[in-house]
Amino acid sequence: MPSTAPKRALRREFLERIRRDLLARLLAAQPTHALFLHARKIPVDALAASAQDDYTLVYALFALLTSCDPALPTDLLDAILAIDAVATPSGHEQLRRLDTAKTLPQERLGDESLATVAWLDARTLFDQVRTAAKAAPAAAYTEYEAAARAPLTRERAKWEALERWLSDRMVERGRPAHCESLVTDLGREARIEFIFGKLPGTHELLDESLTRTQKTQVFTQRLLAFFDHGSCRLGAQGFVFQREAVRAGIGLHLFGDANHFSAAAIYSLDGLRDLDAALSVEGVPRVEAIELREICLRRVDAHVTMHRVAEKVDLRTTSCERDIREVLAAGGAVENAKLCLTLADGAAPGKRGRTVTIEIEPPGKLQMARGDDDVVEIVRELLAVRGYMRLPEHARSEAAVST
Numbered sequence: 001m002p003s004t005a006p007k008r009a010l011r012r013e014f015l016e017r018i019r020r021d022l023l024a025r026l027l028a029a030q031p032t033h034a035l036f037l038h039a040r041k042i043p044v045d046a047l048a049a050s051a052q053d054d055y056t057l058v059y060a061l062f063a064l065l066t067s068c069d070p071a072l073p074t075d076l077l078d079a080i081l082a083i084d085a086v087a088t089p090s091g092h093e094q095l096r097r098l099d100t101a102k103t104l105p106q107e108r109l110g111d112e113s114l115a116t117v118a119w120l121d122a123r124t125l126f127d128q129v130r131t132a133a134k135a136a137p138a139a140a141y142t143e144y145e146a147a148a149r150a151p152l153t154r155e156r157a158k159w160e161a162l163e164r165w166l167s168d169r170m171v172e173r174g175r176p177a178h179c180e181s182l183v184t185d186l187g188r189e190a191r192i193e194f195i196f197g198k199l200p201g202t203h204e205l206l207d208e209s210l211t212r213t214q215k216t217q218v219f220t221q222r223l224l225a226f227f228d229h230g231s232c233r234l235g236a237q238g239f240v241f242q243r244e245a246v247r248a249g250i251g252l253h254l255f256g257d258a259n260h261f262s263a264a265a266i267y268s269l270d271g272l273r274d275l276d277a278a279l280s281v282e283g284v285p286r287v288e289a290i291e292l293r294e295i296c297l298r299r300v301d302a303h304v305t306m307h308r309v310a311e312k313v314d315l316r317t318t319s320c321e322r323d324i325r326e327v328l329a330a331g332g333a334v335e336n337a338k339l340c341l342t343l344a345d346g347a348a349p350g351k352r353g354r355t356v357t358i359e360i361e362p363p364g365k366l367q368m369a370r371g372d373d374d375v376v377e378i379v380r381e382l383l384a385v386r387g388y389m390r391l392p393e394h395a396r397s398e399a400a401v402s403t
Contacts, residue, residue: 010065010077014084015058017112017202017214023058024048026079026116033076040064053213079119086129087115092199094129096174097241110202110216143364144247144261146232152190153254154183162253169245170196176218187373188380192225194246225250230380234261235366264390265363269334271387275316275325279339284385286344286378288353292316294338297327304335312340336361343378360388 015023028034028044037044042064047057065077086095092111095104095118103122104114118126159181167179176197184191197218205213225236225246236246251260271278272295279290291314296306305327307320315321328334338359356375359367366389368379383389 010062010081011084012059012062013204014080014087014112015062016055016204017110018116019109019113020050020052021048022113022116022120025120026083027061027076029079029120030073030076033073036071036073036076037061037064040069053211082130083112083115083119086118086126087112089199089201091115091129092174093239095125096172096199098125098128108200108216108218110200112202113216141235141237141365141367142243142263143233143235143266143366145264145266146234146255147257147260147262149232150255150260151229151232152227158253159183162249165249165253166194166196166245169241169249173241174199186376188376189229189373190227192227194223194225196221196223196242233266263364267360267362267364267366267383267389268387269337269360269362272334272337273328275328278386278388279316280386284382287341287382288344289342290382291340291342292324292337293340293357294336294359295324296335296337297324298333298335299327300331308338314340336365341379341382343375 018026024044024047027037027047034044040060042057042060047061050057064072065080085091088111092114095114099122103125104117109117115126118129163179163181167177170179171177178195178197180195182193182195184193198221200216200218202214202216205215207213223236223238223242223246225234227234234247234250236243238246247261247263248258252258255261275292279292281287281290284290293312293315294306294308295315296304298304305323307315307324309315309318309320315324336359338357341356341358343354343356354375356368356379358379359365360383361367366383369375380389
């Protein structure tokens with residue numbers, strides 16, 4: 001029986017956002033729980049019948065659950081805390097992903113309500129997610145290499161087929177059946193925006209009378225992809241399943257083969273073993289300086305060290321330099337690096353040119369601002385000259401023929 005505060009705090013908004021009929025089912029799952037709550041003046045039937053924005057009994061329940069009442073059933077509190085841990089966007093994502101048999105309701109439910117249904121009606125599924133519930137993974141960016149050189153089609157019928165196909169992939173993950181694509185040609189590359197719906201979420205709003213109300217809503221999400229006209233590579237951001245859906249979908253519907261694009265070792269940071277040569281501007285057109293701003297090193301003993309400083313300076317001018325050089329000399333590996341390029345773009349005498357920051361994480365991640373096609377061209381040239389980027393097979397073959 002709990003006589004001290006629970007090890008993990010219960011969120012008040014968790015109880016507020018569960019649909020009332022589901023909260024009542026949870027509390028009445030064991031008859032003894034319902035009797036205990038009734039004795040504490042929290043009748044489960046009345047709670048089930050209350051409006052979603054009526055918090056009277058919800059707040060009484062919250063006060064009871066956090067009161068350290070020695071008679072509070074331990075298994076009830078444990079169940080509520082377990083559901084609260086899964087009631088996150090990440091938990092929602094995993095429940096929808098693992099529910100291949102569609103045992104959970106397909107209606108629009110927020111994180112809290114879906115986790116409660118899973119605990120009540122799909123306990124095996126719930127336990128699978130419970131063991132892995134973590135914060136939602138950050139969206140990343142991956143580049144894929146093309147099997148052969150081919151232009152990006154603008155045929156609308158093919159894009160509409162792609163949108164329908166991606167929409168079906170989103171439905172499989174509990175998202176709405178919606179996908180739009182917007183294509184902007186930036187010169188060297190095409191920028192593709194895919195508009196999807198996020199997972200439903202229950203949010204609290206203030207209406208015009210400043211009364212709190214709740215709505216389970218779906219916000220939109222934009223996923224960016226880039227098609228490089230020169231290398232014919234495709235880049236996509238988002239969660240892993242989104243990037244893979246875009247890769248396969250564009251390949252299938254725009255190029256006729258779901259495997260037209262494949263993950264490959266496009267980028268490499270091996271050149272940083274010779275730090276000064278890798279950061280030299282010799283032979284690199286239109287770049288005045290290259291500074292190392294961040295570096296993540298994996299030592300030979302597998303220990304990982306991230307070097308960065310608050311000031312925007314080259315790490316070679318800081319106290320980090322010695323450790324960086326020693327790790328590289330001992331055979332350590334560079335897992336990712338952030339570089340700052342100063343461009344030779346006609347700045348006035350004594351003035352520093354424009355700066356561009358890029359982040360490279362092998363095998364396929366390159367983060368950079370892509371709004372200026374000229375800057376993209378400069379960065380691509382630098383990556384090729386310094387060996388940070390491997391040319392596609394078809395590009396190497398064409399270069400060999402031309403020579």
